Amino acid sequence: MSQKNKDCRPDWEARYAASAQLFGTEPSELLRALTPYYTSGMMALALGDGEGRNGLWLAQRGLEVLSIDLSATALSRSRERARTLGLHIETCCHDLLQWDWPAATFDLITLIFVYLPPPARQQIHSAIIRALKPGGIVAIEAFHKDQLQQNSGGPQVPELLYDCPLLQRDFASLSVIRLEKRSTRVLMNGIDQGSGTVVHFAARKTTALLI
Numbered sequence: 001m002s003q004k005n006k007d008c009r010p011d012w013e014a015r016y017a018a019s020a021q022l023f024g025t026e027p028s029e030l031l032r033a034l035t036p037y038y039t040s041g042m043m044a045l046a047l048g049d050g051e052g053r054n055g056l057w058l059a060q061r062g063l064e065v066l067s068i069d070l071s072a073t074a075l076s077r078s079r080e081r082a083r084t085l086g087l088h089i090e091t092c093c094h095d096l097l098q099w100d101w102p103a104a105t106f107d108l109i110t111l112i113f114v115y116l117p118p119p120a121r122q123q124i125h126s127a128i129i130r131a132l133k134p135g136g137i138v139a140i141e142a143f144h145k146d147q148l149q150q151n152s153g154g155p156q157v158p159e160l161l162y163d164c165p166l167l168q169r170d171f172a173s174l175s176v177i178r179l180e181k182r183s184t185r186v187l188m189n190g191i192d193q194g195s196g197t198v199v200h201f202a203a204r205k206t207t208a209l210l211i
Helices: 003-007 012-017 029-033 055-060 072-085 118-131 145-149 164-170
Strands: 043-047 064-069 090-093 106-112 132-143 175-188 191-204
Touching: 029 106, 029 132, 029 175, 029 191, 043 055, 043 118, 055 064, 055 072, 055 106, 064 072, 072 090, 106 118, 118 132, 118 164, 145 191, 164 175, 164 191
Parallel strands: 043 064, 043 106, 064 090, 106 132
Antiparallel strands: 132 191, 175 191
C-alpha cells in the first residue's frame, strides 16, 4: 500500500482522544441480527473495534474476543469497560495492513464501519477469508454508496464506501447468509446525526474451502 493511501486515513487516536465516547456502547444492528449463530467459546476477531462496543457485546455472549484498533486510547477504554462489566477481552493496538494475520483461527470476524482505499480493502478482505476457520462467519456493516446523498456522516469519498456487488465479488468463495441495503440511525458523540444508508453482509466459509 502506498504512503499516500496510508496518510489519507483519519487520525483515529486524535479522534478518540477528543471525544469522551465517539460511537457509543450499543452494538452493530447486524451483530444483533446474527445472534442465533453465536455459541459460547467461539473465537471472535473484532477489527477496528475502537472502544469495544461490538467486541464487548460479543464477550457478554460468551465469545472469546480479540479486539484490534489503531487507537491506544480507544482500546484502553474498552479494557476499562470490560473490567467494569466483569468481562475478559484481548486487545491489540495494530495497523490491520501490517498485522501478521493467523490462518484458519476465528469462528467470527467482524468489520464494522471500517473504510480503506480499494487495494487495501481487498487486502483485508482476503486476509479475513484466510483467517476464518472452516465454517467461520464474516460480518460486515458499512455505509453504502448511497450515503453520499445524506448528511449524517461517513466518508465523502465514493471509493471508500460499499455496495452489495462489491461484497459479492470480494467474498465470492463464501456462502452468503445475509446481504442487504438498509436504513439506520447514525450516532456520534452521543448525538443522533440522522438517517443513514448501510449495507449488511454476513457469509460463511464452507468446510470444503481451503485457503
